[in-house]
Amino acid sequence: MSTTTPPAPSRLTRANTWPWAVAATAFVALMCAAGFRSAPGVLIDPLHMEFGWSHSEISSAVSVNLVLYGVISPFAAALMERFGMRRVVAAGLLLVAAGSGLTVFVQTTWQLVLLWGVCIGVGTGATALAFVATVTGRWFVRHRGLVSGVLTAAQSAGGLVFLPLMAWLASTHGWRPASLVVTAGALLVVPLVVFLLRDRPSDVGIVALGAEPVPPHAPPAVVVRPAGGAVRQALDALRDASRTGVFWLLAGSFAICGATTVGLVNTHFVPAAHDHGMPATTAAGLLAVVGIFDVAGTIASGWFTDRVDPRYLLLAYYLFRGLSLAILPLLLGPAATPPIWAFIVFYGLDWVATVPPTVALAREHFGDRAPIVFGWIFASHQVGSAIAAFGAGLLRDTTGSYTSAWLTAGGLCAGAAVLSLLVPRWAPRT
Known part of the structure; x- marks a missing residue:
């Protein structure tokens, strides 16, 4: 007869509830951070009209934002290892609130770069996709791929919530009220993070969802904090990862991912559609x-990432994305016609579907250091975003249209598909 004592019902409830509560809190923080980053797309034209700044000048602030958002990510992941997710995410949201609130006073482009670019870029970097890798790595064994997908989708949900509101505010009341909405949103999320986000399952006496339960009389788990500061941890992870071909293949493909989503479409779709006569609110x-x-x-x-080789998923995602971008110039017009709706639906399904398989490949190849290494991979994503954000604006200023930007992006996606397929097969799960 077995003498094992079954876990108490309250312990089982806590073990099943806390991971999902942490994931839900992370979802809200990521959703709001995405809303904050979506602001530039609807504010470029109002700023251009009020101050006379060129598209490339305004896009330079967006580029700084995107670069810092990515570069801060691995350091934020290392800071989370040292000080905890709750402190890092809350501090980032407060910085976003300060940067967005002060933006209403800008009079020159350097002020825009400082606030929109530096403050908001650093603040949102605390809730970048390395945060997703940290949450899923610590709190989930079962359903990791699914939770990665849900948390990544939070970024799109942020645009869904904030974009129409900010576009309406910018067109009816000016861009300053739209910027203040970002400030209010960031401040509202801080208490939720402080009270509900927990750093590790051991903090509440449980294990990650799907992990082996701890025997009743086992000593408490000891969390070993990495030696050295966050900067050293992040740089050491980069040094070691950069010696592998896998890192450069993932970083290269993810840079193209950023260039063809956040940098190009998220930043320039609204002004590009407006060039074709479409109202900014409709776009x-x-x-x-x-x-x-x-x-x-x-x-x-x-x-799918829990069930299919992630390399093949990435191959399909990039090829279809490239095709859709290449034909976009033929679809844009003054009205939302069925062809443009077909693009929106298709492109939406593919937008950041690349994240779960990329996170999975990073985890399999880099183990416990995956959150920090993925932070560096994500930094390449944002470098690609920044180059595309500035480059597309420059092309618009010099050629008078965005057509060459869309076609270039289509070709880059084909290259990303090849890079993804070259990633070595990952080790089988045990």
């Missing part, structure tokens, strides 16, 4: 619909 609404379908597409991608 912002279409971009928000991308968020609706991206939620479904990214969650589905997480589910």
